[in-house]
Amino acid sequence: MAVSDKQTEERIFEAATDIFVEKGMDGARMQDIANRAGINKAMLHYYFRSKDHLFNAVFEKVAAKMFEKFSPVLDEELSLQDKIRFFYREHITFLQNNQQLPAFILNEINRNPERIKRLLKNLELDKLWMMILEKHGEELKDFNITPDLMPQIMVSIASLSVFPFAARGILEALFEKTNVDFDKFMEERKTFAADFVIRALKK
Amino acid sequence: MAVSDKQTEERIFEAATDIFVEKGMDGARMQDIANRAGINKAMLHYYFRSKDHLFNAVFEKVAAKMFEKFSPVLDEELSLQDKIRFFYREHITFLQNNQQLPAFILNEINRNPERIKRLLKNLELDKLWMMILEKHGEELKDFNITPDLMPQIMVSIASLSVFPFAARGILEALFEKTNVDFDKFMEERKTFAADFVIRALKK
DNA sequence: GTCTATAGAAGGATAGAC
DNA sequence: GTCTATCCTTCTATAGAC
Numbered sequence: 001m002a003v004s005d006k007q008t009e010e011r012i013f014e015a016a017t018d019i020f021v022e023k024g025m026d027g028a029r030m031q032d033i034a035n036r037a038g039i040n041k042a043m044l045h046y047y048f049r050s051k052d053h054l055f056n057a058v059f060e061k062v063a064a065k066m067f068e069k070f071s072p073v074l075d076e077e078l079s080l081q082d083k084i085r086f087f088y089r090e091h092i093t094f095l096q097n098n099q100q101l102p103a104f105i106l107n108e109i110n111r112n113p114e115r116i117k118r119l120l121k122n123l124e125l126d127k128l129w130m131m132i133l134e135k136h137g138e139e140l141k142d143f144n145i146t147p148d149l150m151p152q153i154m155v156s157i158a159s160l161s162v163f164p165f166a167a168r169g170i171l172e173a174l175f176e177k178t179n180v181d182f183d184k185f186m187e188e189r190k191t192f193a194a195d196f197v198i199r200a201l202k203k
Numbered sequence: 204m205a206v207s208d209k210q211t212e213e214r215i216f217e218a219a220t221d222i223f224v225e226k227g228m229d230g231a232r233m234q235d236i237a238n239r240a241g242i243n244k245a246m247l248h249y250y251f252r253s254k255d256h257l258f259n260a261v262f263e264k265v266a267a268k269m270f271e272k273f274s275p276v277l278d279e280e281l282s283l284q285d286k287i288r289f290f291y292r293e294h295i296t297f298l299q300n301n302q303q304l305p306a307f308i309l310n311e312i313n314r315n316p317e318r319i320k321r322l323l324k325n326l327e328l329d330k331l332w333m334m335i336l337e338k339h340g341e342e343l344k345d346f347n348i349t350p351d352l353m354p355q356i357m358v359s360i361a362s363l364s365v366f367p368f369a370a371r372g373i374l375e376a377l378f379e380k381t382n383v384d385f386d387k388f389m390e391e392r393k394t395f396a397a398d399f400v401i402r403a404l405k406k
Numbered sequence: 407g408t409c410t411a412t413a414g415a416a417g418g419a420t421a422g423a424c
Numbered sequence: 425g426t427c428t429a430t431c432c433t434t435c436t437a438t439a440g441a442c
Contacts, residue, residue: 041417
């Protein structure tokens with residue numbers, strides 16, 4: 001059996017990821033994690049010492065998974081427009097397969113802002129922006145993009161794909177009466193968001 | 204003293220709001236609420252029976268406060284463009300004064316999606332859209348706005364103002380190295396977001 | 407209505423046998 | 425490494441005096 005072949009530590013880690021992402025740090029119970037992993041509570045402490053240690057391990061893994069999805073766009077040899085389209089296709093697809101990640105990460109960061117600072121200490125955002133600006137130097141005259149606007153632009157781009165997943169509960173309640181299906185909505189959003197941003201940025 | 208003159212129930216409710224919004228349902232402690240209200244734990248149960256009852260009372264009040272901020276825009280006698288500008292000015296100002304609300308509400312809804320459905324049972328979103336479309340009928344030929352796009356458009360508009368507050372912890376960590384100040388960023392966003400959306404929607 | 411004291415349950419953590 | 429049993433703290437909730 002694939003499951004029972006897995007090493008215990010890995011089984012615990014995966015169970016903990018499921019439970020923490022679903023319930024959050026405060027709502028998660030060590031007993032629930034042990035149950036899902038198919039072992040007893042004592043093993044959790046044997047491998048991870050404490051709930052806090054276990055949570056930190058899970059959070060760092062999960063947050064890294066989330067953030068690294070933002071970068072591959074940069075390497076692609078595409079026009080600025082096509083990069084935006086590429087980004088939303090890839091990013092929304094990723095979030096479709098990890099629907100609870102945005103809410104989990106946003107929430108846990110607000111509970112403990114220090115955590116994120118450790119995680120992002122290597123990220124040099126200003127240099128990233130400069131790379132983008134330089135790489136697409138010639139195209140930029142067609143766009144409303146300047147260095148000082150980069151924070152607003154980047155946050156706007158991320159908002160359009162991340163927010164709907166973070167707000168899924170509300171959106172589904174709102175959509176219920178209007179016969180809009182959330183999954184279909186997100187599928188269409190891959191192109192809608194790209195078009196929206198491109199029009200917003202084009203001169 | 205204004206504070207000690209307040210009726211006990213109200214003092215409890217306000218203290219509970221502060222604590223629940225800050226820590227979430229699972230992280231909040233009845234003792235903390237009692238301390239902040241300046242009374243003992245027993246009184247919380249005397250007035251609100253249980254932590255669950257108290258939380259529900261707080262959540263419904265807070266969520267209502269959030270949602271009702273979306274509607275006054277509709278009553279204003281403004282062009283579509285000016286409504287969008289008006290919305291972001293008002294809405295971001297409201298969120299600046301209630302910075303923790305987005306993360307709190309998004310998170311608690313994901314933990315208990317049923318709650319939101321009760322709250323939104325009176326909201327008839329489809330009729331709202333129709334009202335907007337009818338009211339601005341003549342202007343619409345200049346915009347990429349059709350009934351079937353309304354869900355995407357409305358979610359996009361909300362994303363741009365709500366998401367940055369929900370993600371404040373991340374943004375501040377990212378901004379730290381680039382000398383961007385979050386408060387200044389949100390102040391500028393009142394006009395940036397409006398311009399962004401208007402360009403995105405204009406033909 | 408308000409307080410103190412405490413019941414009763416739950417949860418994180420550990421001791422110790424195997 | 426893995427298990428059972430249990431410790432100890434924390435938390436919600438209530439009993440009962442005033």
